[in-house]
Amino acid sequence: MAEQIEELNQTIQHLSDLIQSGQDNTFIDSFEALHEYEMAQAYAGLPEQFRSVAWRLLSDDILASVFDNLDVDEVDIVALLKEMPPRRGARILQEMYADNAADVLQEMPPRLVATYLSLMPKSEADEVRQLINYDEQTAGSLMSTEYLAVEENLHVDDVMHLVKKQALEAESISYVYVLDKQEHLMGVISLRDLLTHADDLPVINITNERIISVKAGDDQADVAQIVANYNFLSIPVTDDNNRLLGVITVDDIVDVIDEEAVEYYSGLAAVNVSQINDTPWHSAVKRIPWLIALLLLGMTTATLISSYDGLVRRASILAAFISLITGTAGNAGTQALALAVRRIAVGSDKNGLRDFFSEVIAGILVGIATGLSVFIVVALWKQNVVLGFAVGLAMTIAIIVANLAGYLIPVVIDKIGFDPAVASGPFITTLSDLTSVLIYFNVAQLFITHFIGG
């Protein structure tokens, strides 16, 4: 990775030098020789005064592929587009894949969207306008409308002719979709099959009619799971009447899988880990609200402990085990949470009651094993079997409760229609601090007479 960043910096330096010394044609050649991803990185990395020369020199085509390869989550594409006159920007948006153009427009204020769309040819503008309307994180928002489709009554050579003609526009050429006259999706032909069968074979013979498709409103995570399972290179998206709307290509699925992983990972840590390049100030500003919210929740635990002040005064040894019990129960709760969230993410959460009892039993086993360990350690260390028993018993109950909470909270959040990833690990541990302390002091109270001598 380090060499690649180094190489990119050298490329940017080289391109800047070419512009500065007025070697326009050499600049164009060097730029066009780059891979599309490198073009995009280099363009975004050029100092603004050189970029303002670059877009004047480069063709719409090349700039469209630059913008196709930038990620709206990482680069301020709108700002780059606004460096050019609106008419030029509209031409580039129109040359881009419709799904990517829609992603860029979705980052803009409505007035600017209207400006660009009004400058595009009506058919292209309509296509993009339609894509903008799909909710983020749905199949519709990922799909591209540049796909290969044919009617069913053709032969292999007809279809190959069409593939060759449209190959440069289509985002993926691995599959050709077969439609009826009403644009209903009837089947799919793989390019591999087209290449390995005789020219005069009717394509109906190599059309797979057991086609797997998704609906435009489907959750992107579910779509990603299907593509990953089936090892598809792309998947068709249909409306509720099975009319083909577009296709999602595997490169977008790769991004979705990474995006979903980041989301779950961020949830578990109560921090957005996609923002790793923030300034210290911005980074702190984003972390603080979470910490303060958790702190206020934690204050209820402090209040609770403070209400047992009489107990602590009588047996100050109890203070020693507060963090042990809250910490361990929190760890157990985090484990249960992580397993539950993962189970929901991969769709293995459909055995409701069985999962529930499994988790209850696992929690009891974990609680007993851990409680027993702490009983032995404390009894030996403090030479007080009753104290050990009280701490061990409290630990066992606290773990069973924390484990169950860690399991139930994401399941319930998912059931009521929210993303279970919002059930963050720190939230579970802070909540379990409260129940753990309550359990601990109540158990301790039962045995209090034995500690005063301890």
Added chain:
Amino acid sequence: MAEQIEELNQTIQHLSDLIQSGQDNTFIDSFEALHEYEMAQAYAGLPEQFRSVAWRLLSDDILASVFDNLDVDEVDIVALLKEMPPRRGARILQEMYADNAADVLQEMPPRLVATYLSLMPKSEADEVRQLINYDEQTAGSLMSTEYLAVEENLHVDDVMHLVKKQALEAESISYVYVLDKQEHLMGVISLRDLLTHADDLPVINITNERIISVKAGDDQADVAQIVANYNFLSIPVTDDNNRLLGVITVDDIVDVIDEEAVEYYSGLAAVNVSQINDTPWHSAVKRIPWLIALLLLGMTTATLISSYDGLVRRASILAAFISLITGTAGNAGTQALALAVRRIAVGSDKNGLRDFFSEVIAGILVGIATGLSVFIVVALWKQNVVLGFAVGLAMTIAIIVANLAGYLIPVVIDKIGFDPAVASGPFITTLSDLTSVLIYFNVAQLFITHFIGG
């Protein structure tokens, strides 16, 4: 997802019925009509007595694609293979893609590997044997050796002829690699370019010589990052002399991205989240060692608190804030940890000192904001400004330390060559409990005379 599991169960029921009623040919037709992924799921899901009929009815070809589509991490493929005579198993391994066959053999005891390899034709056995030798999690272990390669002095129609001939064996037909006589990788031709250029064009004109390749020993996570960035459908793997060894296809990259995400996610929760379908007993057995290890680490904190028993006796109010300070510092540490691990994962961790100071500054800002909040809340609640100040100051210092530890521990683990994902969240929080308590009681001690009245 739920419907799909439902559908799979119906398919398995239907296939079982066909076998039971002796409708062998209908069984074969129904089975072969399934998608490869569905075939695999259905085969693994059949009751064993029916599966023992199934493999007798199905061809080597179909069974190879069943085994190609099973995931060694999810299904006990070795057990499935051992249900057949070794000779049949070897035939299936030989029909599989070499990378998948190698994955299966890697799950077996050495004696069994030797048996299967001795039953395969020498050339196929050698190919697989070579793949077995690559370390897990490297590019070599992911690559397939069934790729399309040509020499450079050909024309478009020659290459298309070759693509058509080999299309059924190659794992990906999207790219054709250009090699010199010594098998050095010289460039790549995309199928798209082959389809859109004249038959008599020398392929050298459409060969891209700025080829991006990886080395067999490269880390799979780095390879995945490159494929994801460049939107490749496959990437070539070479040896140190730039000789082509194989290609990695995007479907394997999709699995790697998911696998890496699971690894990081598991690290953050101290539990292996890929094992979501364990029995409660197995699940508990896997979670307990982590909890006990963390518990023992937590005992040092308990010991530390216990050594401040005199202080707690004099000011029992101090007990109320132990879990608040350890909990909040733990949360801050987890945030810093998650950001650091992600930064390493995506390779944005190359600004060593700058990252370090950024994180120190962010930690100080977070510490001050949180400490100030707790100062205000405690001062008002307990009507004791000095107590509020002591708790707030302790909180600020504890957060700065926990934040720094959360950042430094994964960075150091990475630097000494281990996977930073092993720096688990619970480990950081348990460790930060210790430092937080130490800081808390030392700060409290400075102000002790003011609490006794509090």
